[in-house]
Amino acid sequence: MTTKLDKVLYTAKAHTTGGRDGQSRTDDGRLDIKLSPPGQPGNGTNPEQLFAAGYSACFIGAMKAVAAKTKATLPQDLAIDAEVxxxxxxxxxxxxxxxxxxxxxxxxxxAQALLDAAHQVCPYSNATRGNIDVAINLV
Incomplete structure (x- = not known):
């Protein structure tokens, strides 16, 4: 089942050339990076690292949204170590x-209840659910 957006709140735009051994730049210039294949020499990042950073940042946002609705207090030093x-x-x-x-x-x-709820509202979690293995571990 495909999820349709009720309303577009934001559209990210990036121009990429060269694939895993290339370059990518957003239309606003805030991100301008070299890409290198994972595990090989090069001074760029790779799509898996970008996915790990994006998913973990989005998941923290989902935790904050859930905490605000449930009146839970999140620790200042909360962190996610994402592995892709x-x-x-x-x-x-x-x-x-x-x-x-x-x-x-x-x-x-x-904390576990918060993670479970955040996993239901996070856009990355919703995009990956049923498509790839995702483990959300409280450490």
């Missing part, structure tokens, strides 16, 4: 994600 695996699948390539979430000082049951 790249590997072969039958006839193609795929990715898998692990989000290792640190919520120091927060009650474990409350």
């Amino acid at each position: 695996d790249l590997g072969p699948t039958p006839g193609a390539y795929g990715i898998a994600v692990r989000m290792n979430v640190s919520l120091p000082g927060m009650d474990r049951a409350a």
